Amino acid sequence: MKYSSILFAAALVFLAAGAAAAKVPAGLDRIEHIVVIYLENRSFDNLYALFPGADGPSARTRWAPQQDRTGKVYDLLPPVPDQRFPAALINAPFLIDQYVPQDAKTPDLVHRFYQNQLQINGGRNDRFAAWSDAGGLVMGFYDGRTTKLWAYAKKYTLADHFFQGAFGGSFLNHFWLVCACTPKYDDAPEAIRAKLDDQGQLISDGAITPDGFAVNTIQSRFQPHAASVTDEARLLPPVDLPTIGDSLSDKGISWAWYSGGWDDALAGKPAPSFQFHHQPFAYFSRYGDGSDERRLHLKDEAELYAAIAANRLPAVSFYKPLGIENQHPGYANITNGDNRAADLIDKIMQSRSWKSTLVIVTYDENGGFWDHVPPPKGDRWGPGTRVPALFISPFARKGYVDHTPYDTTSILKLIELRFKLKPLGSRDARAKAPLGALMLESK
Template sequence: MTRIPARTFAAALVAALAGCSQQPTSLTRAGLEKIDHIIVIYAENRSFDNLYGLFPGANGIANATPAQYTQIDNDGKPLPYLPPVWKGRDPDPAFPRNLPNKPFRIDAPPINLPLSVATRDLIHKFYPQQEQIDGGKNDRFAAVSDAGGLVMGYYDGSKLPLWKWAQEYTLADNFFMGAFGDSYLNHFWLVCACTPTDPGVPAVQRAQLDSRGWLKRKPESPASALDGPAVFVAGDYSPDGYSLTTAQPGWQPSRTPPAKGGDPRFADPSIHTTPPQTAKTIGDTLSAKHISWVWYAGAWNEALRDGMQDPAAPRQVIYNTAKDSPNFVVHHQPFNYFARFAPGTRDREEHLKDYADLVAAIDKGELPQVAFYKPQGSLNEHPGYADVLSGDIHIAELVTRIRASTLWKSTAIIITYDENGGFWDHVPPPPGDRWGPGVRVPAIIISPYARRGFVDHTQYDTTSILRLITRRYGLEPLPGVRSAMGDLTAAFDFSQ
């Protein structure tokens, strides 16, 4: 008789029970009909442990074993201490050297950086993240990161407004980002559970991988993570022509300006941009069933005007991190890459709108049945150009506004983060497919029907949001959605 290891059996049992909790029932179907509005708020770049690792009742940092947090060097041996926090190629003098090889508080001595202060950005790319995960061991985050030991940093998030909402309603502590890598790809996975294609990209820009499927390093890359951050070859496109990171759309808003004397709504055609995408999105399936929906973006109207300026004019809004700029981030706008939403189309006018339109719709009680909201860059919590606290306050104020509106009694709000931002998390991602899922991220479910004071351990990923929307409105399922992931209904109690 074959003996099943206890850990394997326990994992299988948990997965089986989670699957049972997701089986359709007449009670759940009737309950879902009480929800007339689903609002998805998509913040930026935080692993679960980075913000909610100290949340009571959650699978947090206290549960991490030495095997789950000990970081290894490029030679596979444990690091004697964490690499420096890098500032370029040199250690950042603002951070102490030789931090112990384990998680540490960013907002406590000896670092004392509060949630109101932005840290530097950290690498969070498609291929490097897979190396960081290292088959589920999560032990190469520090060695791969261009930020060195910062990847192991976390906060006490208990003073955050959204923490309070999570305490009152439901926090999902087993929710994973849909795809490996960065925001660009994970925004596609939110709306289509798909990866954009760019078959014409030159071979020189396509990734070169080693026998493990990891991105090759350049000859000058240091032998040890203690001597400097890794230096990789190009990895923005897969060898077979998938676009994996921060490419630009062929129309405004775009980092690519319009051509001199050309149609200002479009990017300069002489500069390579992502070709218009044609995969089916959740927008397509919603529209096919005549379900109203809108993607709202902070500073959308300003960015449209900014993008249509003379190409020689400096951008005031798009990718502008100046203190007085909203910092509109183009690659956080997935529908703007699809042919169906090109300039001049009816779908663009109906479905891509500004944050001010969202506020007006809430106040009038006229919100569409499905609403996505992407905060502007200065309020999205992204390391490097935004702090955590400002964005958290902004989102919490929006939730408060919704709860005070006439919409509240029939609304479900899902707040999550597009990806981990390069930060470590101790929970290994579940098996998936070529594209993900990636690292665990926070997710909060708020509704009159959400379970109260509940930590939901059901296994989810970003495509679970699509599963919930699809199930509620009887839509055609998108092919990339992972059926092994829950559909978020375990977070609700419709008997309330």
């Protein structure tokens, strides 16, 4: 896994050149509101393996059994560190529901930058168990047919080849949602840097790559961050890269990032499950402590519900539920997150804004869970493992599975097309907007 910074330099050249905004597809301007619900840590197969017409791991699908780090195929999956699961699990996908109900939590699974690449193993996806701390749990999936989001997927459009924008975990994939970028921390202390050998193989993990890119969880020097982090060197310095929020603001287009528990966190009393690294704009100088931009655009989820009720939905809304409602393994379950997302969708559908709104429900990353579809070739940063994406709107195709390859930057591309914005970098410039999920001219 030896990498160079050539791609990063190329992206800077691209930005300096100022790529032109693309032409708006016919009918896209009928969508006046885009709402992105960003849930947590589930691969596509983990939630939608059984979805009719989707690319799931059925008996007709070719997928490789899990193998250990030397390449030897496991006879049985490594044991799950949870006594609710049997010690002997066959080396194949299995139904989690038979051991743990959807309203209960499972253990968390490792989901980090280098490990995700090692698990993908060149597209074979056969070392998820080998590079996990959760044993065979990586191969577990749910029968999602009773969930509310499944019902929405059945009624509208489910994209079954949508991939997380970057390898690894939530921190980096939140950046790729809002800036299609990986932040730098050139003078990061050695204690938080990953170490690689001469062949580029991981020796010891860290938040920062050897050449200074922040790829794993690190909190912001701006508020809010955990009071327990008292060494400023272990916090990411302010980031000055362009974001989709900047582009929208500079054209006078309304937008906001809404987060469950935001106001309490700012007041110094964060909820136990509030995740500081799920607040990407809080890392950027433009949205720093006390700034007008922060006050205008970074808001509590209560303000999103109020905006919907008052028919004041911004042109672009990002919504991050509080931890216990985001479906993250370890501290959240499936049911609570399903209920929260569905409640918000229902409120939008009941509002006057619904007739001109597109809701996108997707996941930041796979959370360490296996998926059988190899990610497309990209760059140093990704794309990573496949995740679910739902498109819910009067303009979404009905009862449709979109097989087009997309990734997280496709959301940026859609926003850029709709509002005539220039791309932020090379990845969103060449990304496919999810137009295959929409019926724009026939409404």
